[in-house]
Amino acid sequence: MLSTLLLFFAPAAQEAAAPARPAQQLSAAEQQVLSAAGLRAAEKGLKFLAEHQLEDGSWPGDVGYKLEDSYRVWNKSSSHVGVTALAGMAFLAGGHVPGRGPYAEVVEKSVDFILKQVRHDGYITANETRMYSHAFATLFLAEVYGMNQREDVREALQKSVDLIVASQNKDGGWRYQPHVADADMSVAACQVMALRAARNIGVQVPRETIDRAVKYVRDSAVREDENAYLSPYSEPGMFRYQPEPRSRASEPLTAAGITILHGAGVYADADIERGMQVLDRRLDTFSRSYGLRYDGHYYFYYGHYYAVQAYHIVGGKRYRDYFRMIEGVLLQMQREDGSWPNRIGPGSVYGTATACLILQIPKEYLPIFQR
Numbered sequence: 001m002l003s004t005l006l007l008f009f010a011p012a013a014q015e016a017a018a019p020a021r022p023a024q025q026l027s028a029a030e031q032q033v034l035s036a037a038g039l040r041a042a043e044k045g046l047k048f049l050a051e052h053q054l055e056d057g058s059w060p061g062d063v064g065y066k067l068e069d070s071y072r073v074w075n076k077s078s079s080h081v082g083v084t085a086l087a088g089m090a091f092l093a094g095g096h097v098p099g100r101g102p103y104a105e106v107v108e109k110s111v112d113f114i115l116k117q118v119r120h121d122g123y124i125t126a127n128e129t130r131m132y133s134h135a136f137a138t139l140f141l142a143e144v145y146g147m148n149q150r151e152d153v154r155e156a157l158q159k160s161v162d163l164i165v166a167s168q169n170k171d172g173g174w175r176y177q178p179h180v181a182d183a184d185m186s187v188a189a190c191q192v193m194a195l196r197a198a199r200n201i202g203v204q205v206p207r208e209t210i211d212r213a214v215k216y217v218r219d220s221a222v223r224e225d226e227n228a229y230l231s232p233y234s235e236p237g238m239f240r241y242q243p244e245p246r247s248r249a250s251e252p253l254t255a256a257g258i259t260i261l262h263g264a265g266v267y268a269d270a271d272i273e274r275g276m277q278v279l280d281r282r283l284d285t286f287s288r289s290y291g292l293r294y295d296g297h298y299y300f301y302y303g304h305y306y307a308v309q310a311y312h313i314v315g316g317k318r319y320r321d322y323f324r325m326i327e328g329v330l331l332q333m334q335r336e337d338g339s340w341p342n343r344i345g346p347g348s349v350y351g352t353a354t355a356c357l358i359l360q361i362p363k364e365y366l367p368i369f370q371r
Helices: 001-008 036-051 081-093 106-114 131-148 153-168 185-200 207-220 224-229 251-263 269-291 298-314 316-333 348-363
Strands: 059-069 070-079
Touching: 036 185, 036 207, 036 316, 036 348, 059 081, 059 224, 059 348, 081 106, 081 131, 081 298, 081 348, 106 153, 131 153, 131 185, 131 251, 185 251, 207 251, 207 316, 251 298, 269 298, 269 316, 298 348, 316 348
Parallel strands: none
Antiparallel strands: 059 070
């Protein structure tokens, strides 16, 4: 365990994102998964996002929370920290960075908006957004700092990381608000990815924080000897919402669990392989249900935000087969104006930003998405 965790804490090269390249200049590895249609779809999505950015640099979304399979809204179409961070990362993933590229100003404005939402204690929130949004904002700032070394970004990033570290509960997870007693897998995945990105550019992250997060994931895995507790939908190899045996398991949570382990430097592992086998069998049906039939349910987007990272790290035929499947579904879902629907969740900007991230991950412009 220690040897794998040390990979997380090893110094990482600070790599600036490269400018966007036309399809004919992509590497042979990229051409194996990226199609011309997928590249065009991502460009249309970025154009939609640029046209819908608000004057203050944010993007709008319905601020709320999941309630079983639905989404309860408390601030409708408001400047949304998490949606803004995801949209900003979508541009970074396309090679558009502060000071460079056709959308440089779009990215710069989004960075300025995020910085203005950092509280004195490091919590990044606006209009009652919660720890999901804080983690995405932290990840976004880490990727930006790796590209332009702005001191104000570094200061905000250290404060936001300190809040994540201080908010980890005794079991090793995180929840919707800072400094609370319980935790869940989906929130934990966001925090670990943010910590990894921050550590990659030199921000201090305590080793014990990652040790405890890995234990939380292990405790949430569904084991072979738990048949008495399993719902008809669950099976060994999946990951649960919480370690409690009767807690629900799902494809998005399984992808999130694998991504946490990868983010902590764990790559060759029995829990990862069992989880990947579940995703191999079930993601196509899941995608067509929650993507096409439910018109872009938030389960679909956050599930594939983690699944594409999991498959990208695994690589090979598994990754190529997965990417062809998800690209095909996303191409079917895209609207004429370049957006993607999100009927249940924060809204179409969220759907579009996440879809653009998924489609552009093979470019590997973002250090957090590099193998």
